[in-house]
Amino acid sequence: MAPTEDNRPVAFVTPLVDIETTDDGYVIRAEMPGVEKGGLEITVDNGEMTILGRRKPTEFTAELIYREIQPHDFRRVYELDPSIDVTRVGAKIDDGILTVTLPKAETVKPRKISVQ
């Protein structure tokens, strides 16, 4: 593998993403091939969600003769809809697809008011 220069800025790859709206909120699906559960870091701060996926280093030492896969970690930042309940954000990763569920906060349910 090519040696990396120490003082170059840290580069990231922007993962390809689908976002779906559901009755409960949003579902984000991001492509992060080569990332395991342990390499994921999802943080919510000040209405912004950062998704970080660290690639697992390759285990073989053979010489790389052709490269298309960018050897950088995945990162993407989203500004969250204020109606999302950040305490109930869920995430899982299967076969290199990260699924983040962003449920909306329980709004005041419609109530029936009985007339005296």
Add this chain to the structure above:
Amino acid sequence: MNIVRYQRYPQTDLSAVLDRITRMQAEMDRVYNSTFGSSLRSPASLSRWNPAVDVYQDKDQFVVVAELPGLKKEEIEILLHDATLTISGERKHEGSSEQGFFTERFYGKYQRSLTLPTPVDPGKVKASYRDGLLQVVLPKAEEAKPKQIEVALK
């Protein structure tokens, strides 16, 4: 034909990458148009999903790694014809509802072919799929392996 300066390290600067893509696209358009004429051009053929691959080599084998996130085993087909490896298949939508409002990912058929520099042993090829990465190990054919020749000293 453009002459592009050889770069030792992959570029991380986005504008330079976009420059290269634009140049490649212009070149592809030119070749495509001069071969088929502009009337045959269809957008679908340009937005096809071509999974990225890396190829590793040591003295005994090649290892091909392809980025194929979110596929099932039956959605991956691997073919070897002489030294040409073809990976193909189809990805189906996984979302249950049709309410998607933002989509960047590719769905549908994909195909990727590459020719290895030396013959491989077709009987010993092994493939595995993990974390969205397909790994194909292709041992080199006996006649393609480097041989050490003893020099007899008198």
